[in-house]
Amino acid sequence: MLAERLDATFMALADPTRRAIIARLSQGEASVMELAAPFAMSQPAISKHLKVLERAGLVSRGRDAQRRPCRLEAAPLREATDWLERYRARMEARFSRLDTLLEEMKAKEKRHERKK
Amino acid sequence: MLAERLDATFMALADPTRRAIIARLSQGEASVMELAAPFAMSQPAISKHLKVLERAGLVSRGRDAQRRPCRLEAAPLREATDWLERYRARMEARFSRLDTLLEEMKAKEKRHERKK
DNA sequence: GCATTACATAACCATCAGGTTATAAAACTG
DNA sequence: CAGTTTTATAACCTGATGGTTATGTAATGC
Numbered sequence: 001m002l003a004e005r006l007d008a009t010f011m012a013l014a015d016p017t018r019r020a021i022i023a024r025l026s027q028g029e030a031s032v033m034e035l036a037a038p039f040a041m042s043q044p045a046i047s048k049h050l051k052v053l054e055r056a057g058l059v060s061r062g063r064d065a066q067r068r069p070c071r072l073e074a075a076p077l078r079e080a081t082d083w084l085e086r087y088r089a090r091m092e093a094r095f096s097r098l099d100t101l102l103e104e105m106k107a108k109e110k111r112h113e114r115k116k
Numbered sequence: 117m118l119a120e121r122l123d124a125t126f127m128a129l130a131d132p133t134r135r136a137i138i139a140r141l142s143q144g145e146a147s148v149m150e151l152a153a154p155f156a157m158s159q160p161a162i163s164k165h166l167k168v169l170e171r172a173g174l175v176s177r178g179r180d181a182q183r184r185p186c187r188l189e190a191a192p193l194r195e196a197t198d199w200l201e202r203y204r205a206r207m208e209a210r211f212s213r214l215d216t217l218l219e220e221m222k223a224k225e226k227r228h229e230r231k232k
Numbered sequence: 233g234c235a236t237t238a239c240a241t242a243a244c245c246a247t248c249a250g251g252t253t254a255t256a257a258a259a260c261t262g
Numbered sequence: 263c264a265g266t267t268t269t270a271t272a273a274c275c276t277g278a279t280g281g282t283t284a285t286g287t288a289a290t291g292c
Contacts, residue, residue: 031238031239032238032239032240033237033238033239043238043239043240044239044240044241047239047240047241051240065237065238066236066237066238066239067237067238067239068238068239068240
């Protein structure tokens with residue numbers, strides 16, 4: 001289901017370490033050691049973060065001798081962007097259609113009804 | 117700091133109930149009761165979700181008698197989208213520049229170096 | 233075969249997220 | 263003023279997150 005993928009994707013994106021890993025991987029593959037280097041954090045911690053990213057489908061891994069190179073996957077990023085864009089568009093459409101005014105009128109009306 | 121706002125925003129988006137609330141609010145303001153209605157969940161639970169959304173700046177609230185109407189805010193949605201787009205673009209640029217091939221060549225070279 | 237490198241897994245711990253019920257508070261209603 | 267509606271807060275529980283250290287495992291190099 002889409003909802004669960006979005007759960008996993010947004011959850012994965014909600015951590016600065018994981019976003020930094022994504023930023024790094026957007027410039028090309030990297031091994032776990034390479035990814036861990038910039039952080040003041042143990043290697044298992046990075047492995048855990050990678051598993052979270054993998055679970056969300058954001059990262060896939062290959063094999064090169066002992067290394068497990070990580071590659072960024074586009075699909076979940078696209079799904080997340082699509083979701084955001086959809087509701088941003090909907091909101092802005094409402095705004096530009098001046099529904100805001102209509103809405104306020106309706107709100108005042110409701111208030112009136114309740115008072116009656 | 118930007119990172120903390122992104123933390124809060126993505127974290128807020130990582131829950132299906134909160135995404136449903138955002139979807140609802142993209143069509144106009146709503147009170148807490150109205151937002152709670154579709155869910156099999158207590159009112160305090162919804163209030164908590166709203167507080168999370170508010171902390172991320174995704175939702176702001178007004179006052180109409182006892183009601184606290186919720187309004188969706190565009191800024192954090194835009195920041196989140198921008199972040200996603202940035203790295204998606206970077207990744208796709210790399211792809212279309214055929215860096216993938218260069219990368220594989222470099223990878224093989226490295227493997228060679230290590231073996232030497 | 234043995235040591236090394238790169239990574240994964242297990243066990244553990246503290247904190248937080250997401251829900252509950254019960255209660256308080258704030259504003260209207262009659 | 264008393265009662266109702268709407269929302270917030272407090273106290274509590276359970277399970278998941280994010281980190282640690284210690285250990286296991288798979289592939290390579292000598």
